[in-house]
Amino acid sequence: MCSTGCVTPTACLAGALSALAGQDLKGSFGPAVIERTGALVIAKNRLDAELARTVREGELTQAAEHDGKATMASWLRGHHRLSKAEAARLVRNGRTLEQLPVLAAAAAAGAVTAEAVGVIAPVVSEVNLARAAAQGVDMGEIDAALTEAACTASHADLREAVGHYLARLDPDGTEPDPTEQRSLHITKNGDGTVSFHGTLDAVGGEKFQAAVESHVQADRPAGDRRTRSQRQGDALVQLCDNALAAGNLPTLRGHKPHVVVTIDLDDLMDTSTGAGAGRTGFGGIISAARARWLACDGNVTRVVMGPEGQPLDFGRTKRIVPPHLRRAVEVRDRSCVFAGCDAPTHWCDVHHVAEWLLDDGPTNLENSALLCERHHTKVHHGFRVERQPDGRWRTWRPDGTEIVLPEPFLLSA
Structure with a gap:
């Protein structure tokens, strides 16, 4: 098979990959790294095409039955831990390359990515192939045109080309209900962050x-x-x-919808960050520092809990920054006071310059600063703002250096 005496092409491939993994890249400089990256991208494209071709053959010969699986997609998920979406993509790409030989040749040569093949896949669905046949569309020409786009155009342009073709293929089709095309998936991660994706x-x-x-x-x-x-x-x-x-x-x-955080009073008053001290209304975990940041311009309700977790006493909800004070702060500051930011008032929270919890800072005009959501976060994580006697706000970084804006250019007449 090769000079190393490999018995099969896949054994040769495994040996080549081991050799690549064994190379030390630390001494490589820019051009060499770029050249190696480009070669690997082409190799990956070729390997993706070969994998899709093999999966298609497995589908045609019902190879998954050998391992007790009904489909190649289920075999890929069960035996190689692929996601449902990735397994379906491999099966779909194998069918697509079988239907479009010009695209298959370009993919085998490494000129077309697996993602591009996936974009073109709807062209060879049963419905669209039937429409093309009814209208006398030459699929050979479509194969060549879309392959050229996949090889030379940007990914966005390829999507647009496929979209145009499909739209012209069914110009009088029923306009789909847009709500049927919409979806949003929200996942809460173990560290409290939230991931989402949708269409x-x-x-x-x-x-x-x-x-x-x-x-x-x-x-x-x-x-x-x-x-x-x-x-x-x-x-x-x-x-x-x-x-x-x-x-x-x-x-x-x-x-009215709002952000809810439950936290023990001792944790809220703790000067440390207090990781994992508070729980949000939708089950997220946040630090005490973040809870204090949210409390800066929110409502606080005291609830006394018994030893078995039962509520014993409900205190009255207290608005930390009353409406009349907020209006006064908005009139005075006019925008976010963080250096270099001019976010409008309706984007901003009212921040306690001296924290009302840890520093017993008063809730009054002198101790208030208007900060947008992002810069309010920064100030609760090391940055500092301070209002000077002349009314000018100054901002310091966590290392104590001041953020100084350049002086504006003055043009003489």
């Missing part, structure tokens, strides 16, 4: 992007080093903040 129809997606982008573009302070994804994440949280603050959302269990 929106074209119009719903446009609304979502427009709403998020408006906050992305409005929140661009000087010296901002966040990545695009970080800025979009902050924008989505700010969008939720604004909706919750407006008070126009539907009621949830008889109350």
Whole structure:
């Protein structure tokens, strides 16, 4: 099979991969790393195509029955721990490459990614092949055109090309109900973070992007080093903040929707971070520091619990920052006071400069500062803001250095 005496091609492949894994990359410089990366991408494309071809053969010969499985998808999930989505993608790609020989040749040569094959897959569904046959569409031409797009165009352009073809294939088809194309999956992780993914129809997606982008573009302070994804994440949280603050959302269990945190008083007063001290209404775990941050501009209710966990006494809910004080802070500060930020008042919380819990800071105008959600978080994690006698706000980093903005350019007449 090869100079090393391998018996089968897969044995040769295993040997080659072992040799690659054994190479020391620490001494490699830029061009060598780029060249190696490019070669591996092509090799991966070829291997993905060969895997899809093999899975398709297994499907045709019912190979999974050998191990007591009904389908290749179930065999891939059970024997190799693939996700349901990945196993389905492999089966679908194998069928697609069988139907489109030009695409299959390009994939085998490493010029087309498995993801691109997945984008083209709907073209050869039974429904779309029947529509193409009824309209006299030359699938050979479609195969060649889409393969060229997959090899030369961007992934976004390929998606658009496939979309155009499918739309022209059924121009008079029934307009789908957009709500049937929408889904959102929310998963709470072990560390309290929340992951989500979903699908929106074209119009719903446009609304979502427009709403998020408006906050992305409005929140661009000087010296901002966040990545695009970080800025979009902050924008989505700010969008939720604004909706919750407006008070126009539907009621949830008889109350206006709000963030709920339950925490022991001793933990809340602890000067340490207090990881895992508080529990949110939807079951998330947060630190005492984050609970104090939320309490800065929220309502606090005291509940005394008995030794067996039964409530013994309910204290009166107290609004930490009353409405009249918030209005005064908004008039004075006019925007987020963090250096380089000009987030509008309706994006902001009222922060206690001297913490009302740990430092016994008063809830008054002198001890209040307007901070947007992101910078309020920063101030509760090491940054500091302070108002000077002349009314100017200054900001310090956790290391004690001040964030100083450049002086504006003055143009002479």
